[in-house]
Amino acid sequence: MKSLNRREFMKGSITSAAIFTVLSQGKAYGANERVIMGVMGLGGRGTYLAEKFAQRPDVEIAYLCDPNTRRFARAREAVEEAQDKKPKLVQDFRKILDDPSVDVLINATPDHWHGLGTIMACQAGKDVYVEKPLAHNIWEGRKMVEAARKYKRVVQVGMQSRSAAYTKKAKQYIESGKLGDIYIVRVFNMMQHPMQTDTPNQPVPEGFDYDMWCGPAPKIPYNPSRQWLNQWEYSCGPIAGDAIHQLDLARYLLDDIPYPKTVFHAGGVNVLKDGRETPDTQLATFEYGSLTLLLEAALWTPYMKKTPIEIRDSDRFPNWLFNGTKIEISGTEGFMHFGRHGDGWQAYNADGELTQSEYGRQGDKEHQDNFIDCIRTRKKPNADVEIGHQSVLLCHMANISYRVGNQKLEFDPKTESFTNCEQANKYLKRKYRKPWVVPDSV
Amino acid sequence: MLHRLSLSMSIIAVCCNCSYSKWLEISNIKIRQEPTELGGPKIIIEYDIENPNISPASPAYVFIRYGKDETNWYLIAIDRLQGNGFDIVDKPGHKRIIWWGTDQTSFADVNQVDIRVRGIQMIRIPAGEFIMKSLPGGGYDESKKITPTSNLPLFYMAKYETTIAMYTDYLNEIGGEGAGWNQRMNNSNRCGIVRNSNYTYSVEPGREQYPITYVSWYDAINFLQWCGLRLPTEAEWEKAFRGGFFLDGDETKKCPNPMPERRYPWGDQAPNADGIYRCNYDGTEDGFDYTAPVGSFAKFSSPYGVCDLAGNVAEWTLDWYSTSYHVGLDGFRMARGGSWMAVPDACDAITAATQLPLKESSIMGFRGVKEQRKSY
Numbered sequence: 087m088k089s090l091n092r093r094e095f096m097k098g099s100i101t102s103a104a105i106f107t108v109l110s111q112g113k114a115y116g117a118n119e120r121v122i123m124g125v126m127g128l129g130g131r132g133t134y135l136a137e138k139f140a141q142r143p144d145v146e147i148a149y150l151c152d153p154n155t156r157r158f159a160r161a162r163e164a165v166e167e168a169q170d171k172k173p174k175l176v177q178d179f180r181k182i183l184d185d186p187s188v189d190v191l192i193n194a195t196p197d198h199w200h201g202l203g204t205i206m207a208c209q210a211g212k213d214v215y216v217e218k219p220l221a222h223n224i225w226e227g228r229k230m231v232e233a234a235r236k237y238k239r240v241v242q243v244g245m246q247s248r249s250a251a252y253t254k255k256a257k258q259y260i261e262s263g264k265l266g267d268i269y270i271v272r273v274f275n276m277m278q279h280p281m282q283t284d285t286p287n288q289p290v291p292e293g294f295d296y297d298m299w300c301g302p303a304p305k306i307p308y309n310p311s312r313q314w315l316n317q318w319e320y321s322c323g324p325i326a327g328d329a330i331h332q333l334d335l336a337r338y339l340l341d342d343i344p345y346p347k348t349v350f351h352a353g354g355v356n357v358l359k360d361g362r363e364t365p366d367t368q369l370a371t372f373e374y375g376s377l378t379l380l381l382e383a384a385l386w387t388p389y390m391k392k393t394p395i396e397i398r399d400s401d402r403f404p405n406w407l408f409n410g411t412k413i414e415i416s417g418t419e420g421f422m423h424f425g426r427h428g429d430g431w432q433a434y435n436a437d438g439e440l441t442q443s444e445y446g447r448q449g450d451k452e453h454q455d456n457f458i459d460c461i462r463t464r465k466k467p468n469a470d471v472e473i474g475h476q477s478v479l480l481c482h483m484a485n486i487s488y489r490v491g492n493q494k495l496e497f498d499p500k501t502e503s504f505t506n507c508e509q510a511n512k513y514l515k516r517k518y519r520k521p522w523v524v525p526d527s528v
Numbered sequence: 529m530l531h532r533l534s535l536s537m538s539i540i541a542v543c544c545n546c547s548y549s550k551w552l553e554i555s556n557i558k559i560r561q562e563p564t565e566l567g568g569p570k571i572i573i574e575y576d577i578e579n580p581n582i583s584p585a586s587p588a589y590v591f592i593r594y595g596k597d598e599t600n601w602y603l604i605a606i607d608r609l610q611g612n613g614f615d616i617v618d619k620p621g622h623k624r625i626i627w628w629g630t631d632q633t634s635f636a637d638v639n640q641v642d643i644r645v646r647g648i649q650m651i652r653i654p655a656g657e658f659i660m661k662s663l664p665g666g667g668y669d670e671s672k673k674i675t676p677t678s679n680l681p682l683f684y685m686a687k688y689e690t691t692i693a694m695y696t697d698y699l700n701e702i703g704g705e706g707a708g709w710n711q712r713m714n715n716s717n718r719c720g721i722v723r724n725s726n727y728t729y730s731v732e733p734g735r736e737q738y739p740i741t742y743v744s745w746y747d748a749i750n751f752l753q754w755c756g757l758r759l760p761t762e763a764e765w766e767k768a769f770r771g772g773f774f775l776d777g778d779e780t781k782k783c784p785n786p787m788p789e790r791r792y793p794w795g796d797q798a799p800n801a802d803g804i805y806r807c808n809y810d811g812t813e814d815g816f817d818y819t820a821p822v823g824s825f826a827k828f829s830s831p832y833g834v835c836d837l838a839g840n841v842a843e844w845t846l847d848w849y850s851t852s853y854h855v856g857l858d859g860f861r862m863a864r865g866g867s868w869m870a871v872p873d874a875c876d877a878i879t880a881a882t883q884l885p886l887k888e889s890s891i892m893g894f895r896g897v898k899e900q901r902k903s904y
Binding site for chain 1: 712810842859860866867869870871873874876878879881882883889890891
């Protein structure tokens with residue numbers, strides 16, 4: 087792994103990364119051997135994952151990485167409280183990839199770094215836990231799948247709800263036929279977001295490698311008021327970034343139904359007109375033949391709440407009417423409420439009578455267990471990269487429909503492109519800023 | 529300083545020196561009960577507070593709590609008090625307070641209760657405009673509908689971070705099996721509170737003046753409500769750090785702030801510039817491997833004299849984190865000020881960290897603020 091200086095390699099493009107190919111499936115782990123991890127991205131989610139994995143006796147966090155050194159302390163403290171060894175603190179994730187002792191890269195960066203960070207980790211022989219949404223764009227997601235398969239890496243996507251036990255029971259209930267045939271599934275993602283503030287551009291703070299933070303995306307003037315979630319160059323949008331959980335759950339409950347035939351989007355930036363690019367209102371219809379999946383999402387609905395903390399992981403159900411992250415499954419013989427945050431589910435018959443209930447517990451630990459188990463067994467994890475790609479595809483399709491004027495788009499699964507709108511195909515792939523280019527051949 | 533009075537006589541005077549703890553020293557407490565013709569009984573509380581540093585710019589915040597049966601303690605509401613020795617006390621000397629309406633407190637005789645008088649050194653932050661730079665995420669308190677602002681009314685902020693001794697005193701008063709305490713507080717490098725077998729709490733010797741750590745956001749607000757204080761908003765914290773355009777406030781505008789956009793409390797020099805160490809950040813070169821006793825870098829306090837806003841422990845604020853899709857859900861709160869584990873750059877005026885309110889961290893503590901009391 088250290089046969090070539092990585093800085094020299096970076097003078098070219100990422101295309102050269104194939105030089106670093108590691109074709110072995112992974113090392114053999116002793117029963118007491120710990121999985122060595124590096125964490126890329128120390129925001130809230132990255133810090134959480136660093137802490138949770140560090141608390142496991144079978145894991146050691148060897149690196150914490152963020153371009154912004156101001157983010158080190160919170161994550162470092164969490165890790166040092168959980169494990170004996172102090173992690174190394176780095177601003178450049180390539181130092182993690184260069185270290186042959188590291189087995190895993192946890193990629194908890196903003197959306198625009200998910201793809202390249204994961205692909206480079208696969209090329210360097212690391213297994214990857216990458217946060218949702220899997221990829222910044224459809225093309226990139228496919229490249230991530232290709233990289234994982236080519237280098238035989240385990241890539242688990244942070245869609246942990248599909249590892250929860252109650253989710254599996256809901257799927258079994260649906261498969262038992264008690265709801266009849268399923269024709270409509272409604273996925274909600276109703277939230278409350280503040281307006282962005284409007285402040286002048288600022289100098290980049292000391293200790294922040296802003297060029298690295300931008301990575302494949304354009305290096306626009308630094309402005310901390312400009313929220314990356316609201317900008318296409320960095321994000322799939324705040325709705326996609328959250329609704330992906332419910333969309334993935336809906337797909338799971340429907341036996342991971344692949345590729346819709348069409349998408350039709352309504353909505354836009356209708357309420358939070360603060361200069362954002364990504365929509366604050368998204369109503370998307372996905373047609374799978376006779377099955378229709380509906381996404382209803384907004385950022386301005388204060389009465390629609392995510393499940394309160396005290397309800398999650400408890401023997402209580404949320405107030406479904408005002409639950410902002412629910413899934414409704416309509417069959418010919420029954421109906422199901424399903425909640426994302428360990429909310430459980432409730433099913434009703436044709437007379438509206440409650441037929442079955444299941445309290446829920448969130449699946450974070452099970453998801454992490456599954457990842458570690460798959461690292462050792464080399465099996466595909468619960469939220470394998472292909473599943474992540476198929477789920478985030480829905481977000482991208484809805485966004486692209488919006489970006490071409492809310493047109494109804496037809497999708498070809500074989501080419502993963504649109505067949506009735508050439509303009510839409512321009513959004514399948516981003517423009518990458520050198521040297522952070524995802525190559526055609528990973 | 530803490531005074532606990534077990535009253536078996538009508539007049540009791542207790543004096544002890546607890547200045548190590550960062551409670552202010554209060555002495556010669558005398559308490560007596562007097563009947564009134566029409567207003568029911570009243571209790572007269574007199575004490576001396578002789579600290580020469582007490583001034584309008586650096587007053588004491590004095591609060592009084594009373595207890596019955598060793599277990600049930602209550603903060604005496606300010607509205608029930610009259611005199612010159614409670615809330616913000618801006619001159620040293622002899623103080624006298626009348627506690628009215630004690631017949632409404634379910635005891636008829638002062639001999640039935642214990643009374644504790646405590647004081648905290650505060651700093652006056654005058655009303656006026658300042659430059660708030662910590663955007664986004666800062667200054668927006670959804671619970672109070674406070675938006676980012678560049679103008680704040682007068683408030684008072686604790687000069688020091690809440691200490692281990694103060695917090696231990698609180699734990700012992702509220703009692704119980706550990707609300708507000710967690711096992712990690714045993715860590716003698718990073719905290720140092722021991723829970724005894726009878727659920728009393730002790731400070732590891734020498735750790736009294738260190739800032740309390742491993743406190744959740746809820747622990748912090750519980751302590752401050754016990755005192756009659758609250759957490760600062762991000763705006764208040766940042767103004768105390770950097771100073772307003774006029775350090776005497778906008779009413780007088782006689783003392784302009786030479787550096788209203790300063791990066792650190794002392795100016796723009798890095799915390800370790802020129803071999804001078806101005807706050808407690810990561811590493812040992814500043815003299816501290818972990819936390820430092822509060823006030824250890826008093827020479828480098830804020831323009832108003834607030835200590836340790838940079839480094840030592842990051843400080844919980846009242847504000848929600850409001851820029852992500854977690855807003856109002858998981859309830860992320862903002863912490864400010866860098867810490868003993870942070871890089872020097874992170875000890876500046878704008879660095880903020882989000883934390884889940886249940887997080888109990890060795891790099892996080894808190895201090896209280898008090899708004900100006902309305903006069904009627």
